[in-house]
Amino acid sequence: MTDIIIKSASHILTMDDAGTELAGVDIRIRGGVIAEIGHGLEGGELHHAEGCLVTPGLVNTHHHLYQSLTRAVPAAQDALLFGWLQTLYPIWSRFGPEEMFVSAQTGLAELALSGCTLSSDHLYLYPNGARLDDTIAAAAEIGMRFHPTRGAMSIGESDGGLPPDSLVERESAILEDCIRVVDAFHDPAEGSMCRVGIAPCSPFSVSRELMRDAALLARDKGVMLHTHLAENDEDIAYSLEKFGCRPGQYAEDLGWTGDDVWHAHCVKLDGQEIDLFAKTGTGVAHCPCSNCRLGSGIAPVRKMRDAGVKVGLGVDGSASNDSGNLVAEARQAMLLQRVSQGADAMSAREALRIATRGGAEVLGRPDCGQIAVGKRADIAIWDMSGIEAAGSWDMAAILLAGPMKTRDLFVEGRKIVSKGTLLSVDLPVLIEKQRKLALALAM
Numbered sequence: 001m002t003d004i005i006i007k008s009a010s011h012i013l014t015m016d017d018a019g020t021e022l023a024g025v026d027i028r029i030r031g032g033v034i035a036e037i038g039h040g041l042e043g044g045e046l047h048h049a050e051g052c053l054v055t056p057g058l059v060n061t062h063h064h065l066y067q068s069l070t071r072a073v074p075a076a077q078d079a080l081l082f083g084w085l086q087t088l089y090p091i092w093s094r095f096g097p098e099e100m101f102v103s104a105q106t107g108l109a110e111l112a113l114s115g116c117t118l119s120s121d122h123l124y125l126y127p128n129g130a131r132l133d134d135t136i137a138a139a140a141e142i143g144m145r146f147h148p149t150r151g152a153m154s155i156g157e158s159d160g161g162l163p164p165d166s167l168v169e170r171e172s173a174i175l176e177d178c179i180r181v182v183d184a185f186h187d188p189a190e191g192s193m194c195r196v197g198i199a200p201c202s203p204f205s206v207s208r209e210l211m212r213d214a215a216l217l218a219r220d221k222g223v224m225l226h227t228h229l230a231e232n233d234e235d236i237a238y239s240l241e242k243f244g245c246r247p248g249q250y251a252e253d254l255g256w257t258g259d260d261v262w263h264a265h266c267v268k269l270d271g272q273e274i275d276l277f278a279k280t281g282t283g284v285a286h287c288p289c290s291n292c293r294l295g296s297g298i299a300p301v302r303k304m305r306d307a308g309v310k311v312g313l314g315v316d317g318s319a320s321n322d323s324g325n326l327v328a329e330a331r332q333a334m335l336l337q338r339v340s341q342g343a344d345a346m347s348a349r350e351a352l353r354i355a356t357r358g359g360a361e362v363l364g365r366p367d368c369g370q371i372a373v374g375k376r377a378d379i380a381i382w383d384m385s386g387i388e389a390a391g392s393w394d395m396a397a398i399l400l401a402g403p404m405k406t407r408d409l410f411v412e413g414r415k416i417v418s419k420g421t422l423l424s425v426d427l428p429v430l431i432e433k434q435r436k437l438a439l440a441l442a443m
Contacts, residue, residue, distance in 0.1 A: 001030070001031060002044060002045050003028055003029065003030050003035070003043060003044030003045070004028070004029040004030075004044055004045050004047060004377075004410075004413060005026055005027065005028050005029070005041050005042070005043075005044040005045065005046050005047065006026060006027040006029070006047050006049050006054060006379065006381065007026050007041075007046050007047065007048045007049060007050075008024060008025075008026065008048060008049060008050050009022070009023075009024070009025060009026070009027065009049040009050075009052060009053075009054040009381075010023065010024065010049065010050060010051055010052055010053065010384070010395060011023055011052075011053050011054070011395045011396055012025065012027070012037075012053075012054045012055075012371060013053070013054070013055045013056075013349070013352065013371075013396055014056075014370055014371040014372060015055070015056050015352075015353055015356050015357040015369060015370040015371065016370050016371070016372045019349075019353075021396060022037070024039070025037060025038060025039055026038060026039065026040070026041035027041075027054070027371065027379070028041050028044060029044075029377040029379075029410065029413040030413075031413070032191060032376060032377055032412040032413040032414075033191075033374060033375070033376060033377055033413070034371060034372060034373055034374065034375050034376070034377050034379075035373065036373065037371070037372075037373060047381070047408065047415075049381050051383065051384055051385045052381050052382055052383055052384060052407065053381075053382040053384050053395050053396065053398055053402070054371070054379060054380070054381050054382070055115070055352065055356060055371070055379075055380050055382065055398075056117075056356040056357065056360075056368070056369050056370050056371050056378060056379065056380070057115060057116060057117025057118060057356070057368070057378035057379060057380050057409065057410070057411065058114070058115045058116045058117065058313075058326040058327070058330070058355045058356055058359070058380065059116070059117070059118045059119075059312060059313075059355065059356060059358075059359025059360050059362075059363065059365075059368065059369055060111055060116050060118070060119040060120060060313065060314055060315055060326055060359065061120050061262060061264075061283075061285035061312035061313060061314045061359045061362045061363060062120060062122060062226075062264040062265075062285035062287055062314025062315070062316055063107060063111075063119055063120060063121050063122065063314060063315055063316065063317065063324070064121070064122055064123070064124075064316065064317030064318075064319070065103055065104040065106075065107035065108065065121045065123070065135055065138075065317075065318075066092070066095060066099065066100055066103045066104065066123060066125075066135075066317075067088075067103070067107075067317030067318045067319035067320070068103045068104075068106045068107045068110075068317075068318040068324070068434070069095070069099055069102075069103045069106075069434065069437055069438050069441060070088055070091055070092070070318070070319045070438075070441070071318050071319060071322040072322050073087065073088060073091070073319065075087045076088055076319065079294075080232070080234070080294060080295060081231060081232055081234060081235075081294050081296065082162060082234055084294060084319075084320065085162050085163075086162060088319055089162070089163050089164055089167060090164060091441055092125055092127065092167065093125075093127050093164055093166050093167050094127070094128070094441055095125075095127050095128065095130060095441075096127065096128035096129055096130055097128075097129055097130050097131070097134045098437070099130070099437055099441075100123070100130045100131075100134035100135055100138075101134045101135070101137060101138050102138075102430070102433050102434055102437055103434070103437075104121070104134065104135040104138035104139065105138040105141065105142060105425060105430055106430060106431075106434050107318060107324050108138060108139055108142045108144050108146075109142060109422050109425060109427060109430065110323075110324040110325065111144070111315070111324050111325075111326060112142060112143075112144055112409055112416055112417055112422055113325075113405050113406065113417060113420070113422060114324070114325040114326045114327050114328070114404065114405060114406065115326060115327060115380035115382070115405075115406035115409060116144070116326045117144060117145055117368075117378035117379075117380070117409065117410075117411045118144065118145040118146075118147065118359070118360070118363065118365065118368055118369075118378065118411075119139075119144060119145075119146060119147070120146075120147040120148070120149060120197070120226070120285075120314075120363060121135055121139075121146070121147070121148045121149065122149050122151050122199050122201075122226060122264070123135055123148065123149070123150070123151050124151025124152055124153055124199065124200075124201035124205075125151075125153060125163070125167045126169070127166065127167060131177075131181075132148055132150050132177075132181045132185075132196075133181070133184075133185075135148055136148055136185055136194060139194070140193075140194075141424060141425060142416070142422075142424050142425060143411055143414060143416040143423075143424045144411055144416070145192075145193050145194075145368070145376075145378065145411055145412065146193065146194050146195075147194075147195050147196075147197060147224075147363050148181075148185075148194070148196055148197070149196065149197035149198065149199035149224075149226045150174075150177065150178045150181050150182075150196065150197070150198055150199060151199040151200065151201050152169060152171075152174040152178075152199075152200050152201060152206060152210070152214075153167060153168045153169070153200075153201045153205040153206060154168050154169060154170070154171045154174065154200075154205070154206045154207060154210055155168060155204075155205055155206060155207065156168040161204070161205055162204070162205065163205065168205075171206070171207065171209070171210045171213070174200075174210065175210075175213060175214070175217060178198050178214070178217060179217070179221070181196055182196050182198070182221045182223055186221070186223055188222060190367045191367060191376055191412065193412065195223070195224070195363075195364075196223055197218070197223055197224040197225060197226050198214050198217060198218040198221075198223060198224075198225055198226075199214075199225065199226040199227055200214050200227055201227065201228065202227055202228040202229075202235075203227070203228075203229070203238075203239065203243070203247065203250055203251075204235070204238050204239075204242070208243075208254065211227075211254045211256065212254045212255060215254060215255035215256055216255070218260065219255075219260070223260075224260045224261065224262065224363070224364055225256060225260060225261045225262075226261070226262055226263070226264070226285075227256070227263060227264070228263070228264045228265055229247050229248075229251060229263035229264065229265065229266055230246075230247040230248070230263075230265065230266050230267060230268040230269050230273070231264070231265040231266075231267055231268070231291075231296055232265075232267060232268065232294070232295075232296040232297065233268065233297075235247065235268065236268050246270065246273065247268075247269075247273070248269060248270075248272065248273030248276050248277070249273075251263070251282075252276060252280075257276060257277065257280040257282045258280050258281060258282060259280070259281030259282070259283075259364070260364065261280075261282050261283065262282065262283030262284065262285055262310075262312070262362045262363070263277075263282065263283070263284055263285070264284075264285040264287060264314060264316070265285070265286075265287055265290075265291065265296065265299065266284045266286070266299055266304075267291055267296045267297045267298070267299045268297065269299075269300060269304070271303070274300065274303055274304055274307050274309060275307060277304070277307075277309045278304075278307040278308040278309045281310065282309070282310075283309075283310040283311070283312065283361070283362035283363075284299075284304060284309055284310065284311045284312070284362070285312055285313070285314040285362065286299050286301055286311055286312065286313055286314065286333060286354070287313070287314040287315065287316040287321075287329075288313075288329060288332040288333045288336050289315065289316070289321050289323065289328065289329055289332050290314075290315070290316035290317070290320040290321050292332070292336070293320050293321060293322070294320055298336045298337075298339075298340045299336075301333065301336075301337055301346070301354075302337050302340075302341050302345050302346065305350075305354075310358065310361050310362050311354055311358050311362070312354060312355075312358045312359030312360075312361070312362035312363070313326060313329050313330060313333060313354055313355045313358070313359055314329075315329050325404055325405075326355060327355075327398070327399070327403075327404045327405075328404060329355070330351045330352055330354065330355040330399055331351070331399045333346070333351050333354065333355075334346045334347070334348060334350075334351035334399055348396070348397040348398065348399040348400050349396060349397070351399055352398065352399060356369050356370070357369040357370055376412060377410055377412060377413035378410065378411050378412065379409070379410045380406045380408075380409050380410075381406065381407050381408040381409070382398060382402060382403055382406055382407060383403060383407040384398070384402060384403070386403055388401065388402055388403050388404070389401050389402045389403065405420055406420070407419060407420055
């Protein structure tokens with residue numbers, strides 16, 4: 001296999017332990033791995049990066065890819081979380097395998113164009129024969145590194161839950177399918193393109209028993225755990241009423257803390273819960289745009305980071321964002337901490353580190369998230385010669401002044417975006433499929 005050389009990068013943010021920044025150097029990629037960093041590298045296929053910022057690929061730690069078919073639904077546009085769910089559940093119940101596949105491809109394509117090389121996904125409903133397999137196939141075709149999670153709901157309307165009974169599953173069937181997808185698709189090896197997690201939707205959509213059994217199963221299989229936690233005030237009130245404790249305590253009691261666990265949102269964590277997550281190595285997927293869109297609040301990311309909590313970014317589902325641009329998410333994360341804590345609360349570099357190295361750490365991927373010899377060649381090249389960065393004095397401050405889409409993107413050393421164009425699928429064809437499916441669902 002021919003080496004690939006990224007030539008003469010104007011500026012490189014490595015995100016290594018020392019926070020090294022480099023200028024005017026080359027990167028050699030060999031066999032999907034960063035093999036060499038230095039000046040004057042030769043003997044490979046050249047990809048010139050003069051005038052460009054080079055970063056690790058961005059990492060998305062929380063998404064519901066299927067929701068890209070239900071963006072800007074009128075009745076859900078101005079609703080709080082629980083009302084938003086009640087509006088959308090009946091629509092989602094009409095999905096099937098094709099809707100899951102096309103919506104996943106759409107969401108992943110959008111992420112890739114924003115510089116994302118590794119994405120998780122939280123799929124927790126399986127109507128009309130849909131399976132996690134549908135999204136895994138979509139990611140393989142796009143060419144992105146993928147961490148799908150087998151979500152679930154087991155408490156329907158007839159048992160006091162929010163989802164229609166048609167969208168919930170028997171808990172024994174949930175566990176059986178978790179075993180099936182882990183055995184079929186999970187690859188624990190370094191450089192893996194697909195790892196599978198286990199992810200009951202939330203503490204208010206499954207039983208205490210399923211939460212505990214899921215944790216036991218995940219540890220038996222050596223896979224990670226994921227769910228929603230402490231997303232808004234309603235979430236806290238529900239936990240206090242139903243469980244007699246705050247969400248952090250509930251999670252700890254059921255085995256849902258540890259370095260193999262990450263929770264989405266965590267907007268309402270208090271000081272004790274933050275300390276618990278720091279002590280146990282529990283990760284957080286921060287979803288700032290969705291939190292704004294649903295009026296959930298501003299997550300205490302500055303306090304989490306200062307306490308040592310692992311924090312990554314998530315775009316969340318496209319029905320609550322309604323975008324899937326990870327650069328925009330990183331900028332929003334930075335701005336929200338500034339508006340709540342002061343202008344010096346978070347720098348552009350720190351926010352970008354959360355979006356790269358931070359996300360990789362949350363997903364248990366020390367092989368990703370940084371540009372260093374021996375790490376996977378997941379690399380984004382950003383053209384800083386455009387109008388967005390004109391007049392900028394600091395190329396590395398891309399979140400203050402820079403492009404929202406990547407010029408080139410490499411995953412495992414393979415280029416999947418070139419000159420701003422996705423190479424793996426025909427975008428106009430995909431968009432037309434998405435449009436037809438969305439129209440059918442709206443009828």
